[in-house]
Amino acid sequence: MNAAAVTLRGVAKTFPSAPPSSGTPSSGTTALAPTDLTIASGSFVAIVGPSGCGKSTLLRMIAGLTPPSTGHVERAEGAVGFVFQSPTLMPWATAQENCALPLALSGIDGSLAAPEALARVGLAGFEGAYPHELSGGMQMRVSIARAMVTSPRLLLMDEPFAALDELTRFRLNDDLIALWKQNGWTVVFVTHSIREAVFLAERVVVMSPRPGRIVADIAVDLPDRSPAARLSHAFTDQCARVSAVLEGAA
Amino acid sequence: MSRVLLPALFGILVLCAWEAAVRVMGVPAYIMPAPSAILAALASNAPDLLAGLAVTLEVTFAALILAVATGVLIAVLLASSPLAERTFFPYAVFLQVTPIVTIAPFIIIWVSNIFAVLLILAWMAAVFPIISNTLLGLKSVDRNLKDLFRLYGASRAQTLWKLSLPSCLPYFLGGLRISGGLALIGTVVAEMVAGTSGTRSGLAGRLLEASYRLELATAFACFALLSASGLGIYAALQWLSRRLLRRWHESAREEQV
Numbered sequence: 064m065n066a067a068a069v070t071l072r073g074v075a076k077t078f079p080s081a082p083p084s085s086g087t088p089s090s091g092t093t094a095l096a097p098t099d100l101t102i103a104s105g106s107f108v109a110i111v112g113p114s115g116c117g118k119s120t121l122l123r124m125i126a127g128l129t130p131p132s133t134g135h136v137e138r139a140e141g142a143v144g145f146v147f148q149s150p151t152l153m154p155w156a157t158a159q160e161n162c163a164l165p166l167a168l169s170g171i172d173g174s175l176a177a178p179e180a181l182a183r184v185g186l187a188g189f190e191g192a193y194p195h196e197l198s199g200g201m202q203m204r205v206s207i208a209r210a211m212v213t214s215p216r217l218l219l220m221d222e223p224f225a226a227l228d229e230l231t232r233f234r235l236n237d238d239l240i241a242l243w244k245q246n247g248w249t250v251v252f253v254t255h256s257i258r259e260a261v262f263l264a265e266r267v268v269v270m271s272p273r274p275g276r277i278v279a280d281i282a283v284d285l286p287d288r289s290p291a292a293r294l295s296h297a298f299t300d301q302c303a304r305v306s307a308v309l310e311g312a313a
Numbered sequence: 314m315s316r317v318l319l320p321a322l323f324g325i326l327v328l329c330a331w332e333a334a335v336r337v338m339g340v341p342a343y344i345m346p347a348p349s350a351i352l353a354a355l356a357s358n359a360p361d362l363l364a365g366l367a368v369t370l371e372v373t374f375a376a377l378i379l380a381v382a383t384g385v386l387i388a389v390l391l392a393s394s395p396l397a398e399r400t401f402f403p404y405a406v407f408l409q410v411t412p413i414v415t416i417a418p419f420i421i422i423w424v425s426n427i428f429a430v431l432l433i434l435a436w437m438a439a440v441f442p443i444i445s446n447t448l449l450g451l452k453s454v455d456r457n458l459k460d461l462f463r464l465y466g467a468s469r470a471q472t473l474w475k476l477s478l479p480s481c482l483p484y485f486l487g488g489l490r491i492s493g494g495l496a497l498i499g500t501v502v503a504e505m506v507a508g509t510s511g512t513r514s515g516l517a518g519r520l521l522e523a524s525y526r527l528e529l530a531t532a533f534a535c536f537a538l539l540s541a542s543g544l545g546i547y548a549a550l551q552w553l554s555r556r557l558l559r560r561w562h563e564s565a566r567e568e569q570v
Contacts, residue, residue: 128460145464151457155479155561167475168465193561213465 068249074134093274109264117275144210150202159190180208200231271312346530354530369515376435384443392451409441438499446488450481486554
């Protein structure tokens with residue numbers, strides 16, 4: 064196994080609840096119970112679970128956007144890319160300007176890297192387009208290109224395709240697999256879709272709510288991740304396995 | 314086309330009815346001048362009235378520019394800390410709800426330069442919409458975009474210039490359109506209260522003078538010039554707003570046919 068890209072040791076998150084009116088001391092809401100997780104460098108890990116299971120909180124703590132209440136998050140050296148649930152583009156900026164933002168913030172000229180990243184997500188020729196001129200799927204591609212532009216070692220994705228239609232989602236899934244193979248990223252992909260998780264990831268981490276915790280860690284063995292694999296027996300079997308674990312945990 | 318034509322036709326109709334009524338009923342010009350008499354007064358006093366208008370507009374634009382600079386600055390400061398907002402925003406509201414006529418006498422006593430007096434009063438009338446709208450815009454910045462800026466280690470200055478200010482531009486421009494009109498109203502009210510007169514006086518002063526002398530046609534001409542200026546300011550700011558937002562904001566997108 065490769066070196067770890069991310070290591071979580073006893074990481075937990077408690078959000079303070081509203082001030083108690085009755086005078087009983089409140090300990091707050093536990094979004095995530097103490098959790099250990101190691102993600103190998105170069106692997107594609109999906110995190111699935113129902114809403115409220117702490118999967119987004121876990122991802123935000125890996126990104127460093129939310130500090131853990133207890134425990135440590137260790138991340139290997141290298142840039143991090145983050146893709147949000149919505150495209151999160153600046154409406155006043157073109158696709159190219161949006162894509163170049165991470166570089167611009169570090170004072171690096173992105174006039175070459177940004178068009179290249181856009182071309183890699185199939186958006187060559189749309190550099191000058193504004194977000195409202197693009198479809199939902201294309202906006203998401205710009206968002207992925209922006210996450211790629213710094214050549215990250217680690218790509219964190221928070222239900223990035225949840226708002227898209229199924230056809231677009233399948234296409235983006237296929238593209239994501241291809242990009243992952245090309246670039247050797249470590250990908251942590253949060254989703255609530257079992258099928259999406261099984262199709263994309265080598266390893267599916269299943270989480271459960273109240274309190275948020277990891278209930279299963281399943282290695283997915285799919286010989287083939289081409290679009291045709293979605294109809295294969297192996298794929299349906301793996302989905303059934305993860306599904307059974309999820310239902311057992313609920 | 315009908316957006317211009319219909320209101321214009323209505324205006325011409327009203328003017329014709331006015332002209333006819335004054336002529337038929339033989340109303341004296343010191344009670345109600347006919348539109349033709351107002352036009353004649355405007356033409357014969359043109360150099361004098363335009364000089365007055367220039368004085369008024371000079372104060373108006375200076376006040377508007379000052380309101381933009383200070384309003385945005387105040388909004389940025391208030392947005393930077395909830396404590397600052399809670400402490401100082403009520404005073405911004407106080408500035409807005411206090412009729413400037415009631416403050417004018419104090420300002421006139423404290424400040425000797427008449428231009429400065431007018432400027433202060435017009436600024437007080439114009440600054441609030443800029444503060445409140447810009448503040449609203451600064452507080453409405455997309456949460457995920459803020460996270461993104463944080464993730465890539467953006468400095469406070471970068472976040473302000475590249476994220477907060479562009480996001481609040483539509484809100485700011487909405488406030489600016491209101492402030493443009495208020496700056497003119499503030500200037501006119503200030504001129505009337507300050508009672509400026511002589512060659513350096515603004516159009517409001519001339520309007521009062523003319524009305525004291527019962528030269529109502531001239532007074533009406535002043536009124537028409539001020540109204541036209543107000544409309545012009547609004548149209549110019551509307552144009553500016555559309556130009557700046559055209560490429561990205563819903564409010565200014567050209568309708569697709």
